[in-house]
Amino acid sequence: MQLNRKDLLGLEFLSAQEIKLILDTADNFKEVLQRKIRKVPALRGVTIANVFYEPSTRTRMSFELAEKRLSADTINFSKATSSVKKGETLRDTLENIQAMKVDIVVMRHASSGAHKFASEFLEASIVNAGDGMHAHPTQALLDMMTLRERWGTFTGKRVTIIGDIMHSRVARSNIWGLTKMGAKVTLCGPPTMMPTDIEQLGEGGIKVEYDLTRAIENADAINILRVQLERQKAKLFPSSREYFEVFGVSPEVLKHAPNGCIVMHPGPMNRGVEIAQEVADGPQAVILPQVENGVAVRMSVLFLLVGGKAEEEEVAS
Amino acid sequence: MIDWKDRKEYWIAWARIADPVNGRIRTGSVLIRRGLIEEIAWQKQVKTDLPVLDAGGLLLAPGFIDIHTHLREPGFEDKETLETGTAAAAAGGYTAVVCMANTDPVIDDPSVIEHILKRSADLGSCRVYVNAAVTKGLEGVEICEYHHLKEAGAVALSDDGKYIINSQVMRSALEYAGMQGLVIISHCEDPYLTNESQMNESYWSTKLGLKGAPAASEEIAVARDIRLAELTGSMLHIAHVSTAGAVELIKKAKKKGVVVTAEATPHHLTLDESMLEDYDRNLKVNPPLRGKKDITTLRAALRDGTIDCIATDHAPHTAIDKQVEFDLAPPGMIGLETSFAQLNTELVGKGELELIDLIRLMTSGPADVLGLPGGKMAEGEPADLVLIDPDERWTPERENLKSKSFNSPLLGKELTGRVQGIFLEGKWFSSIK
Numbered sequence: 136m137q138l139n140r141k142d143l144l145g146l147e148f149l150s151a152q153e154i155k156l157i158l159d160t161a162d163n164f165k166e167v168l169q170r171k172i173r174k175v176p177a178l179r180g181v182t183i184a185n186v187f188y189e190p191s192t193r194t195r196m197s198f199e200l201a202e203k204r205l206s207a208d209t210i211n212f213s214k215a216t217s218s219v220k221k222g223e224t225l226r227d228t229l230e231n232i233q234a235m236k237v238d239i240v241v242m243r244h245a246s247s248g249a250h251k252f253a254s255e256f257l258e259a260s261i262v263n264a265g266d267g268m269h270a271h272p273t274q275a276l277l278d279m280m281t282l283r284e285r286w287g288t289f290t291g292k293r294v295t296i297i298g299d300i301m302h303s304r305v306a307r308s309n310i311w312g313l314t315k316m317g318a319k320v321t322l323c324g325p326p327t328m329m330p331t332d333i334e335q336l337g338e339g340g341i342k343v344e345y346d347l348t349r350a351i352e353n354a355d356a357i358n359i360l361r362v363q364l365e366r367q368k369a370k371l372f373p374s375s376r377e378y379f380e381v382f383g384v385s386p387e388v389l390k391h392a393p394n395g396c397i398v399m400h401p402g403p404m405n406r407g408v409e410i411a412q413e414v415a416d417g418p419q420a421v422i423l424p425q426v427e428n429g430v431a432v433r434m435s436v437l438f439l440l441v442g443g444k445a446e447e448e449e450v451a452s
Numbered sequence: 453m454i455d456w457k458d459r460k461e462y463w464i465a466w467a468r469i470a471d472p473v474n475g476r477i478r479t480g481s482v483l484i485r486r487g488l489i490e491e492i493a494w495q496k497q498v499k500t501d502l503p504v505l506d507a508g509g510l511l512l513a514p515g516f517i518d519i520h521t522h523l524r525e526p527g528f529e530d531k532e533t534l535e536t537g538t539a540a541a542a543a544g545g546y547t548a549v550v551c552m553a554n555t556d557p558v559i560d561d562p563s564v565i566e567h568i569l570k571r572s573a574d575l576g577s578c579r580v581y582v583n584a585a586v587t588k589g590l591e592g593v594e595i596c597e598y599h600h601l602k603e604a605g606a607v608a609l610s611d612d613g614k615y616i617i618n619s620q621v622m623r624s625a626l627e628y629a630g631m632q633g634l635v636i637i638s639h640c641e642d643p644y645l646t647n648e649s650q651m652n653e654s655y656w657s658t659k660l661g662l663k664g665a666p667a668a669s670e671e672i673a674v675a676r677d678i679r680l681a682e683l684t685g686s687m688l689h690i691a692h693v694s695t696a697g698a699v700e701l702i703k704k705a706k707k708k709g710v711v712v713t714a715e716a717t718p719h720h721l722t723l724d725e726s727m728l729e730d731y732d733r734n735l736k737v738n739p740p741l742r743g744k745k746d747i748t749t750l751r752a753a754l755r756d757g758t759i760d761c762i763a764t765d766h767a768p769h770t771a772i773d774k775q776v777e778f779d780l781a782p783p784g785m786i787g788l789e790t791s792f793a794q795l796n797t798e799l800v801g802k803g804e805l806e807l808i809d810l811i812r813l814m815t816s817g818p819a820d821v822l823g824l825p826g827g828k829m830a831e832g833e834p835a836d837l838v839l840i841d842p843d844e845r846w847t848p849e850r851e852n853l854k855s856k857s858f859n860s861p862l863l864g865k866e867l868t869g870r871v872q873g874i875f876l877e878g879k880w881f882s883s884i885k
């Protein structure tokens with residue numbers, strides 16, 4: 136089995152079946168990662184470029200590890216050490232990378248739509264590792280994998296996403312992925328960071344609730360977004376102190392959620408701003424399992440995009 | 453074959469003559485003498501010894517006038533030059549264009565006006581009028597020498613691309629321009645609300661993850677300028693109106709007797725924000741493409757007279773300018789060569805506007821806004837005319853455009869209605885090779 140598409144640009148373009156295929160395959164790869172030799176030859180001979188125009192710790196390491204676990208050859212690019220500093224355009228940079236015979240470009244870029252633009256001229260497959268405020272599909276997939284492991288299904292489950300929704304590609308990708316799989320999504324955050332008509336996003340409609348306790352009182356999981364401190368400079372909220380008071384998830388706030396409500400955070404965390412220390416390290420948190428699943432999900436995506444044809448049996452074994 | 457370019461006196465016979473002022477299209481013949489419309493005869497054929505050009509039943513209208521064109525020279529000759537820009541204008545049926553002031557150097561000094569007027573007169577493709585800057589360097593701080601600029605040939609004032617943020621500066625500009633009898637063309641946008649915006653603020657900006665400019669950013673700016681026009685009694689023209697709310701403000705102001713006029717662009721009348729789904733940089737414009745309701749309101753405003761004219765906001769950018777990430781691409785699309793066909797296809801063809809009203813909005817409408825000559829089908833007017841086949845289907849392609857840039861979302865899309873050529877002071881220039 137493989138995905139019948141060249142690129143992974145965002146979850147809005149995937150069907151529920153395709154998302155299920157990615158998650159099922161990721162479950163298989165996770166099993167591989169528990170073995171003594173955590174490596175399969177599925178992408179032997181495949182070359183992958185990791186092109187990061189924005190800083191990243193987790194996503195970049197996770198992709199690189201996923202590629203190595205699949206036996207792919209990898210090259211890395213980061214804006215800080217590249218010719219971009221000399222004024223080279225995105226198009227020139229990517230065409231040069233492609234000229235070196237690359238099969239997949241994993242890219243993170245600050246501009247929404249950068250991957251769509253790249254797909255206009257690149258023959259290599261493009262995997263979106265984050266574009267501006269638009270999409271971060273593999274993050275949403277690893278969030279969903281983590282939830283499905285605990286729930287077995289998404290049908291009827293309620294997920295509340297808390298924080299700076301406007302600037303969050305993680306929120307947008309989660310909305311598309313979760314609603315396509317049958318979960319119900321509620322958003323909560325300051326109105327200054329709640330984008331226009333977000334209720335219409337996803338499939339089947341989502342809810343916006345500005346009161347945090349009401350937003351989580353029926354939640355089976357909450358996903359707490361990082362609040363970027365530069366948003367304070369843009370006057371979108373008055374202070375970190377007030378943010379924590381109104382939208383921070385403390386142990387007291389979490390008591391309003393049902394027992395067993397799962398706590399997620401895509402990282403990096405501002406402890407004491409959007410999430411209290413005790414919550415981040417508490418029994419309901421799955422923040423480190425999310426990171427662990429990130430490798431399996433990225434193996435799945437890369438494999439299904441280009442490696443799915445000949446090597447299928449090896450993975451299944 | 454007779455070279456009509458050199459004829460000083462001849463008849464154009466069997467034309468469907470569009471008379472925008474009287475709102476009619478009738479078959480007739482036109483006598484051209486020494487660059488003027490000498491006589492209009494409401495009959496197909498004329499008995500004469502003079503040469504006769506058979507128009508074959510095609511539409512003959514006053515030449516189009518665009519009061520909002522970026523010709524880019526001086527300073528941005530990689531995007532467009534006076535030569536390519538005026539050739540594009542002529543190909544699109546325009547016999548006159550008003551070029552915008554955001555060149556380098558900015559048109560805030562008589563010497564730049566003199567250069568543009570001399571160079572475009574030498575080229576002779578179409579008439580070029582100059583719009584000079586309201587403030588020096590388009591910086592919104594110091595008003596320019598309107599008297600000197602008018603002496604040099606400026607026909608209007610605009611800091612297009614930039615809104616004059618300081619209300620006192622705008623008040624002074626209106627008062628001083630009013631004394632000179634010059635219209636101020638305002639680009640209405642509250643820059644604090646539109647800061648870094650890439651498109652209209654709506655579901656679509658949320659979906660695409662692009663920063664949005666709310667309709668209110670335009671409407672706040674329109675409302676202020678209308679109040680200042682009312683305060684000063686000076687002439688105000690609102691450039692590229694794009695929101696339903698701005699239309700309502702202008703409508704109310706006109707009813708109240710404020711001296712305000714307004715234009716709409718072909719793209720704001722035909723293209724909507726949802727088309728940005730694939731992040732096409734050629735659809736990135738400022739003000740941004742808005743929603744379907746805004747388009748409906750703009751179209752109604754064409755019919756009820758709230759919008760006085762069509763203006764292209766022809767904004768050439770090179771392929772390199774546009775072959776970048778969406779947020780790095782400069783806003784703007786070209787429009788001179790496709791404006792008639794686009795509006796004929798989308799508005800006239802779909803029954804939303806009469807052909808004669810479209811002609812009016814591209815001829816006498818813009819001429820009246822700035823008090824320019826031409827735009828009328830009447831004896832004694834300059835023989836600046838356009839010959840159109842409203843039914844011919846054609847497809848704009850990079851190869852058949854005269855503009856130096858081809859940042860248009862219409863390339864490869866079939867349109868109905870094609871300009872055959874223009875008469876400039878009675879001299880014929882074919883648009884089709």
